[in-house]
Amino acid sequence: MTAYPLRGRDAVLGGLRSVVGGAVLVRGAEGLGKSALLTAVRATTGRRILGAQGLRAERELPFAGLQRMFGAPVPDGVAVHRLLTGMSMPTLCWVDDAQWLDEESLAALAYAARRLSGYPVGVVLASRTASELFESVELTPLTDDAADAVLRDHGVPAGVRPQLVELGGGNPADLVALAESLTPAQVAGREPVSPVLVSRLSRYAARLAELPEADRIRLLANAAEASADMSKATRSTWYAAASLADRRAAHAYLASALEGPDRTWHRAMATAAQSATLADELAAAPAADHATAARRLERAAALTADPAVRATRLLAAVDAAWQAGRPGWARLLLSQVEARAGEVALRHGEIELHDGDPAVATHELTTAAALLPDPAHALLKAGEARRLGGDLRGYRRLARDLSTDDGLVTAHFRGFTAMFAGRHDDAAEPLDEAVRHGMAAPDVASAVWAAEAAFARGRAEQAHECAAAAVGRARLGKRHAELPWALVYLSLSAIVLDRISCARAASRDGLHAPHNLRMEHLTLLGLAAALLGDRAPELDEAADGIAERGLGRPAAVAAWAHACLDLAEDRPDDALGRLEDLAAGVAGDQAAIRVLATPQLVEAAVLVERPGRARAALDLFDRWTRAGRSPSWLALSHRCHALTTSDTDEAEHHFRQAIDHHRRAGSGMELARTQLAYATLLRRHRRTRDARDQFRDALRGFENAGATRYVERARAGLRATGETVAAPHQSLAGLTPQQAAITRLVAAGETNKEIARRLVISHRTVDHHLRNIFTTLGVRSRVELARRVAVSERTRSSP
Numbered sequence: 001m002t003a004y005p006l007r008g009r010d011a012v013l014g015g016l017r018s019v020v021g022g023a024v025l026v027r028g029a030e031g032l033g034k035s036a037l038l039t040a041v042r043a044t045t046g047r048r049i050l051g052a053q054g055l056r057a058e059r060e061l062p063f064a065g066l067q068r069m070f071g072a073p074v075p076d077g078v079a080v081h082r083l084l085t086g087m088s089m090p091t092l093c094w095v096d097d098a099q100w101l102d103e104e105s106l107a108a109l110a111y112a113a114r115r116l117s118g119y120p121v122g123v124v125l126a127s128r129t130a131s132e133l134f135e136s137v138e139l140t141p142l143t144d145d146a147a148d149a150v151l152r153d154h155g156v157p158a159g160v161r162p163q164l165v166e167l168g169g170g171n172p173a174d175l176v177a178l179a180e181s182l183t184p185a186q187v188a189g190r191e192p193v194s195p196v197l198v199s200r201l202s203r204y205a206a207r208l209a210e211l212p213e214a215d216r217i218r219l220l221a222n223a224a225e226a227s228a229d230m231s232k233a234t235r236s237t238w239y240a241a242a243s244l245a246d247r248r249a250a251h252a253y254l255a256s257a258l259e260g261p262d263r264t265w266h267r268a269m270a271t272a273a274q275s276a277t278l279a280d281e282l283a284a285a286p287a288a289d290h291a292t293a294a295r296r297l298e299r300a301a302a303l304t305a306d307p308a309v310r311a312t313r314l315l316a317a318v319d320a321a322w323q324a325g326r327p328g329w330a331r332l333l334l335s336q337v338e339a340r341a342g343e344v345a346l347r348h349g350e351i352e353l354h355d356g357d358p359a360v361a362t363h364e365l366t367t368a369a370a371l372l373p374d375p376a377h378a379l380l381k382a383g384e385a386r387r388l389g390g391d392l393r394g395y396r397r398l399a400r401d402l403s404t405d406d407g408l409v410t411a412h413f414r415g416f417t418a419m420f421a422g423r424h425d426d427a428a429e430p431l432d433e434a435v436r437h438g439m440a441a442p443d444v445a446s447a448v449w450a451a452e453a454a455f456a457r458g459r460a461e462q463a464h465e466c467a468a469a470a471v472g473r474a475r476l477g478k479r480h481a482e483l484p485w486a487l488v489y490l491s492l493s494a495i496v497l498d499r500i501s502c503a504r505a506a507s508r509d510g511l512h513a514p515h516n517l518r519m520e521h522l523t524l525l526g527l528a529a530a531l532l533g534d535r536a537p538e539l540d541e542a543a544d545g546i547a548e549r550g551l552g553r554p555a556a557v558a559a560w561a562h563a564c565l566d567l568a569e570d571r572p573d574d575a576l577g578r579l580e581d582l583a584a585g586v587a588g589d590q591a592a593i594r595v596l597a598t599p600q601l602v603e604a605a606v607l608v609e610r611p612g613r614a615r616a617a618l619d620l621f622d623r624w625t626r627a628g629r630s631p632s633w634l635a636l637s638h639r640c641h642a643l644t645t646s647d648t649d650e651a652e653h654h655f656r657q658a659i660d661h662h663r664r665a666g667s668g669m670e671l672a673r674t675q676l677a678y679a680t681l682l683r684r685h686r687r688t689r690d691a692r693d694q695f696r697d698a699l700r701g702f703e704n705a706g707a708t709r710y711v712e713r714a715r716a717g718l719r720a721t722g723e724t725v726a727a728p729h730q731s732l733a734g735l736t737p738q739q740a741a742i743t744r745l746v747a748a749g750e751t752n753k754e755i756a757r758r759l760v761i762s763h764r765t766v767d768h769h770l771r772n773i774f775t776t777l778g779v780r781s782r783v784e785l786a787r788r789v790a791v792s793e794r795t796r797s798s799p
Helices: 006-017 034-042 064-070 077-085 103-113 144-153 161-168 172-181 198-210 213-227 237-241 244-255 260-270 276-284 290-302 307-323 327-334 341-355 358-371 376-389 392-400 407-420 424-440 444-456 460-476 483-496 500-509 515-531 538-549 552-568 572-584 591-596 598-607 611-628 631-644 648-665 668-684 688-705 708-720 737-747 752-759 763-777 782-797
Strands: 002-004 022-027 048-053 091-096 121-127 136-139
Touching: 022 034, 022 103, 034 091, 034 121, 048 064, 064 091, 064 103, 077 103, 077 121, 103 121, 144 161, 144 172, 161 172, 161 327, 198 213, 198 237, 213 237, 213 244, 244 260, 260 276, 260 290, 276 290, 290 307, 290 327, 307 327, 307 341, 327 341, 341 358, 341 376, 341 515, 358 376, 376 392, 376 407, 376 444, 376 552, 392 407, 407 424, 407 444, 407 591, 424 444, 424 460, 424 611, 444 460, 444 483, 460 483, 483 500, 483 515, 500 515, 515 538, 515 552, 538 552, 552 572, 552 591, 552 598, 572 591, 572 598, 591 598, 591 611, 598 611, 598 631, 611 631, 631 648, 631 668, 648 668, 668 688, 668 708, 688 708, 737 752, 737 763, 737 782, 752 763, 763 782
Parallel strands: 002 136, 022 121, 022 136, 048 091, 091 121
Antiparallel strands: none
């Protein structure tokens, strides 16, 4: 059996449309879209269509299904085979709700299907259960991203969707029903969303009522046992449809057969009354993961009479659900807390910051800061929300109104306020202090804030070390919700340090994240590729999600990435236009990204002959680089000065200084870019021999980085100096490390789906890289690609 996630349903549909000479059964729970797939298959033109739907009322009538399918009695499989193969045109035979088809009809269809090889006939069945008679594929629940897309298509606001994603359990029909059941107050976010789907549950309740009591309890016991770990893929609609008395009976049945924490759980679910003893026992029971802990704490809270203890347990359940990567569930739990307003606002703000609207996050976190005795984390996260949305005016107001003596908070706000005002010398001391305070504290968030401060200080190496510490703390402490946040700064600092592979690895790891953080990692992946001259699909994937939530920082990173691509593709006017928009605050005031993108703005302005604009941007950039004294940034500053000066000797001086700083920083790709620019200057002044040396060094650097587009530029430069450059027809030169890995896996015979799973990337990303690989290597098929790899391996191993 093959299991397909949502992104594979198009592949399933394509496979069903091409079924010829055999049969396939599509299996899945009610509401997952089996009938919709059959409808799409039947819409295929150029075939004769015949079929039937299974009926429960006729399940015991032999050959009833075939009689409805063919319009006349059919005695056996031989007759079915004769009818199907005697058709005058290609034929599709379909059966929906095959679980209700009578056994004789099912067996006859299977007999005929096994003998259809060579005939233009295909048989497609949809069923809630598997059958040994047919090869089958399984429809699995939708991913959270896909479920979110379904709700977005049905007009559900972004702030409400996470709760519906949680309640829908990946079932498309349930998601649509939930979307259609929302009241105006629920759409506005003023009331929690109800988990009850009356229309669907009533059908299941009626079926349960038909079962004998013993069978009903056994069925519900299976559903209750699966629900103990809160796996959405196993959560049962049968359980939701059962009466409260039947659910309790099922849990009591399980409690009598189990030991340890599982027994405690089922005892707690079987009881009808509040019990302090049982609640304490359940809350203290060890949990294997955050989801199990959240479920137990939620139930313990329900059994708790003391309002204060109940609130404490619900808040702990919120934290566990959030760390389990379940923001919708965390929101639902938070809506049940009736006290501790400051802590509720803090958690709501934290969830909104990473999975909602930055403006809502700011309001909630500012409210929390006013209510909590220790407002430090709330204030710092409110500042983060302001910066995420690009609201620096609001950030400055927040800094002005600070009423705390917490060292990290005051230093962080003082440093960033000075930096945003361009007072980099004034920012130095408080930012250094923020780094010290952040690294002295043991939590993940403090290390992230230390990384932010080091980054603002212009010290990329130190920022990378702080971010790595935050990542380590998150992993060791199993703080799964904070890990993607820490990985944002690990990835960004790696990009600045020209460690593109490291940045890609961090952001791929960070993709399993709440919405806003996922958008940050998608754009960082796009930027990492763009700096090498490659166009990554992640930028397109992020566009809608960024616009919908008003996420200024990832929007600015995306603009920076697109400007890099414009420069790589010889469109400096477009690049300058994007960067001018960024400077004007089109994505909000993103001062940090604006400064980081200065080298690209200078290059674009020089190419379009606007040196005055380049020098104005460079003046601000220099004030920042001088304050931080980071070799990476000093190198880029010297390169920018070399590009903007009209004095050849001065330009050479800056190029040589830039090359020295690049080497100290270990910046391979940026060193090659500087060498390329230097070589171009030398060739323009007819210093061919010197230019040739720089072009050679640049070529080697680009090849090592896998920057295909820039490799071609360096080769072209070498050819212009009169040197013959052999094209690498039989090598894998020019591929990025990831493209080279994909190439070798293709050569080993792996499918795109297998490659995606092995490299932990999407199927679409594999497709995108393969197109680039084919273009780069000049091959037209996977077979040709495999031959190229074989030749390359032989060449490399030969003496």
